[in-house]
Amino acid sequence: MNGASARILVVEDEPKMASLIGDYLRAEGHEPQWIADGREVLPAMEAQPADLVLLDIMLPGMDGLAVCRALRERSDVPIVMLTARVEEADRLLGLDLGADDYICKTPFSPREIMARVRAILRRARRGLPPTPSPLQIDEAGWRASWRGVPLELTPVEFRLLKALAATPGRVFSRDSLLDRLHDDGRAVTDRAVDSHIKNLRRKLEAAAPGQDPIRSIYGVGYKLEL
Known part of the structure; x- marks a missing residue:
């Protein structure tokens, strides 16, 4: 990896969807390469290794889980699974096979993908192993988990x-x-945000004592640090 630019394989x-992801990656200075068939991933990686792989599960030729397993046998390249599957068992299977993170595509959020890519590349540049996001949100099922x-x-x-x-x-x-x-459209005051943030913090603290990812920015608002 040179500077902030990275070569990213979009499978x-x-x-x-691949075109949209590529546009976002290029906007951040990265070099995306698109592959639509799972069977082409290993030859592409052997010809020119990528810095990160965005890997869909449902692929023709060779599914994403098999590709992930094969990649992990040959390389420690960071792998982010992209899938419409929202079941916890599918997510855990991908992580068990060696994926570093897992993003549900329903609904599709390119900004979330870019945020995860930035976080994983930062860790890789510091020589730290990528770690799955501690926060998992299943929008379709209206479920969330913190640290599992x-x-x-x-x-x-x-x-x-x-x-x-x-x-x-x-x-x-x-x-x-x-x-x-x-x-x-109900009318509420901005102090309602503070109240809900307080409740969120309490529940996050109960899930993982001593860890509070929500930061207060005095006079401005809040941010989430993962």
Whole structure:
């Protein structure tokens, strides 16, 4: 890896999604290479190794789980699984096979993918092994877990956590978070955000004592650090 630029292999059989991911990667200065067939991944890596692999599970030729297993037998390249599967068993299987992170594509969030890519590349440049995100959010199932522990969240708390997690490290003002609290247009004050943040922190602390990923930025708002 030279500087901030990285060569990233995008293994995805949906052309529109692959193109969109490629556009985001190029915008951040990276060099994406697109492959649509799982059987082509190992030859591509042997010809020109990548710094990171974004790997879909549902692929023609050779599925993503088999590709992940084969890659891990040959390389320690960081692997981020991309999949529409939301079941915990599927996620854990990918991680057990050697994936470094796992992102659900339903709904699809290029910003979340870029945030995970940045975090993994930072660790790789420091010589640290990539680690899966401690926060897992299943938007389709309205479930979240922190450090592997399920979080019992209210709908408002779930929306708030999802908003913060969409762009880790970004500072969100109270007003911007306020817009995400309710979907029925009710009038609430910005202090409602503080109250829900307090409840979120309490539940995160209960799941992993001594760890609080939510940072208060005085006079501005909040950010999530993963």
